[in-house]
Amino acid sequence: MNTTPQPDPKDRPARLTVGVVGAGRVGPALAASLQLAGHRPVAVSAVSEVSRRRAAQLLPDVPVMPPAEVLQRSELVLLTVPDDALPELVAGLADTGSVRPGQLLVHTSGRYGARVLDPALRAGALPLALHPAMTFTGTPVDVQRLAGCSFGVTAPEELRMAAEALVIEMGGEPEWIAEENRPLYHAALALGANHLVTLVAQSLELLRTAGVAAPDRMLGPLLGAALDNALRSGDAALTGPVARGDAGTVAAHVTELRRHAPQAVAGYLAMARATADRALAHGLLKPELAEDLLGVLAHGTDGTEGDA
Numbered sequence: 001m002n003t004t005p006q007p008d009p010k011d012r013p014a015r016l017t018v019g020v021v022g023a024g025r026v027g028p029a030l031a032a033s034l035q036l037a038g039h040r041p042v043a044v045s046a047v048s049e050v051s052r053r054r055a056a057q058l059l060p061d062v063p064v065m066p067p068a069e070v071l072q073r074s075e076l077v078l079l080t081v082p083d084d085a086l087p088e089l090v091a092g093l094a095d096t097g098s099v100r101p102g103q104l105l106v107h108t109s110g111r112y113g114a115r116v117l118d119p120a121l122r123a124g125a126l127p128l129a130l131h132p133a134m135t136f137t138g139t140p141v142d143v144q145r146l147a148g149c150s151f152g153v154t155a156p157e158e159l160r161m162a163a164e165a166l167v168i169e170m171g172g173e174p175e176w177i178a179e180e181n182r183p184l185y186h187a188a189l190a191l192g193a194n195h196l197v198t199l200v201a202q203s204l205e206l207l208r209t210a211g212v213a214a215p216d217r218m219l220g221p222l223l224g225a226a227l228d229n230a231l232r233s234g235d236a237a238l239t240g241p242v243a244r245g246d247a248g249t250v251a252a253h254v255t256e257l258r259r260h261a262p263q264a265v266a267g268y269l270a271m272a273r274a275t276a277d278r279a280l281a282h283g284l285l286k287p288e289l290a291e292d293l294l295g296v297l298a299h300g301t302d303g304t305e306g307d308a
Contacts, residue, residue: 019074027080029142094119110186113179245289
């Protein structure tokens with residue numbers, strides 16, 4: 001539920017023409033959300049056939065055109081390209097005179113703050129960094145998921161109210177992130193969300209190998225409870241053989257992983273070491289049990305380095 005106080009109408013940005021540069025999974029969803037708030041998408045750039053189909057699904061009747069033309073038509077421009085492509089894109093748009101004074105230029109990169117938009121700022125644009133802390137599918141469900149989604153917001157102080165108002169109009173919750181903290185903020189989100197997908201996918205594969213017919217049905221309640229407990233209690237929610245100091249069980253795990261899924265061993269050992277460190281620091285893992293456990297994690301069960 002969105003509990004953020006709604007901005008006073010006089011503080012809300014005027015209804016804007018919206019352009020999207022980069023029809024990946026994020027841009028069309030944000031533009032569609034802004035459309036629901038009364039803004040008007042007028043142009044989108046898309047190169048691949050997949051991105052063109054995505055734009056057509058989420059932004060029907062919005063024409064596809066080159067980035068420079070998108071900027072010509074738009075008062076608010078969403079730059080939704082991969083992080084590594086963003087600096088070059090901004091510099092290129094500024095160098096070619098595509099940026100107009102007073103134009104709101106919004107990027108959605110988690111890594112960068114507002115400074116990456118400095119070339120556009122020098123051309124008179126108004127720079128905003130609005131990063132939705134959400135995973136996107138490239139389908140209409142993304143627009144629904146923006147309701148209550150936190151956005152990492154970075155902008156010049158004089159644009160803070162406009163940035164936060166745009167986030168609220170998209171149904172999101174603005175969270176101010178200092179420019180210098182953007183990489184750490186993004187690393188935290190990647191550590192939690194991106195690596196979670198890898199861990200779950202590996203767990204599904206191993207359960208199938210073990211003969212479980214419906215691994216998703218087995219994991220759903222377990223992972224849901226684990227996530228809820230972790231969000232509520234942090235390290236106090238740690239359970240399982242590592243937190244208990246069951247070195248023999250962990251050694252058996254490593255043996256089976258080496259036999260059936262050697263590609264998963266390094267990840268298992270790395271996460272188990274991190275879990276052991278946190279469990280030990282928070283008094284969950286008894287020191288007298290930690291030595292044998294850490295020995296297993298350091299050398300595996302065959303006397304070799306576990307992550308070799």
